[in-house]
Amino acid sequence: MFKTYIGILLIVLSSCSTFKKEVVNCPSITSPKGTEEIIVNSQNNLPVYIGFRGIELTCVKNGSYIDMEAIVNIRSIRNNINEDDYAPIKISLVSINDSNEEYDRDDFKYSQFLLNGKRIIDRITKMNVEVPNKGKVLIGIK
Numbered sequence: 001m002f003k004t005y006i007g008i009l010l011i012v013l014s015s016c017s018t019f020k021k022e023v024v025n026c027p028s029i030t031s032p033k034g035t036e037e038i039i040v041n042s043q044n045n046l047p048v049y050i051g052f053r054g055i056e057l058t059c060v061k062n063g064s065y066i067d068m069e070a071i072v073n074i075r076s077i078r079n080n081i082n083e084d085d086y087a088p089i090k091i092s093l094v095s096i097n098d099s100n101e102e103y104d105r106d107d108f109k110y111s112q113f114l115l116n117g118k119r120i121i122d123r124i125t126k127m128n129v130e131v132p133n134k135g136k137v138l139i140g141i142k
Contacts, residue, residue, distance in 0.1 A: 021060040026068060027095075027131050029057065035140025040087050042078070042114065048087040049077040050112070050141055053122055059131075065103075066131045068095070070139070076112050076121045086111040090142040095131040104129040 037051030053073040059066050076087055090109040097103050106127045114121055131137055 021062065021067075024059050024061050024066060026057040026059040027066065027136055029055065029070075029137040029139060031140050032138060035142065038141050040089070043086040043111070044080075044083065046078065046080050046085065048085075048112075048114065050087060050089055051075055052139075052141070055139065062130070064133060066133070066135075068129050068131050068137060070127045070129075072125050072127055072139070074112070074123050074125065074141070076114060076123075078114055078119060081117055081119050084116045085114040087114060088112075091125065091127065092138075092140055092142065093127045093129050094138045095129045095135050096138065097132045098134040103132050103135060 031052070037049065039047050039049055042048050051074070053075040055073070056071040058069045070093055072091060072093075074089065074091065076089075078085070078087075088109075089112050090107060092108075093106045095103045095105075106129050108125055108127060112121060112123060129137065
């Protein structure tokens, strides 16, 4: 009886390898002009530069579309570092199909905390979208 359970367990475990998702090359990703870096007014009404510091992509095939995970590093730079402050940020990751119609979207909106004494602040955020075959991805800051 024990051997039967072990045999069934081995068959189940050996078949699990078929459930691995296939890692594929990611579709092209771009930022529309004017959304790759911006100047915003902070809570204290001071200018803050916000831009992309880097984007790391991982894509896996999932049937008729691709699951894209983006690890997005946003950098904030300010000149006045004498007090704590907040800068409003909205990041949008949007996939479009081959007809340039929106397919999926991941929006992330937050206030970037700007610590007293710090001129440069980085934040890493994970975002995900489904991308259709032959689709593209756009990313931007608002």
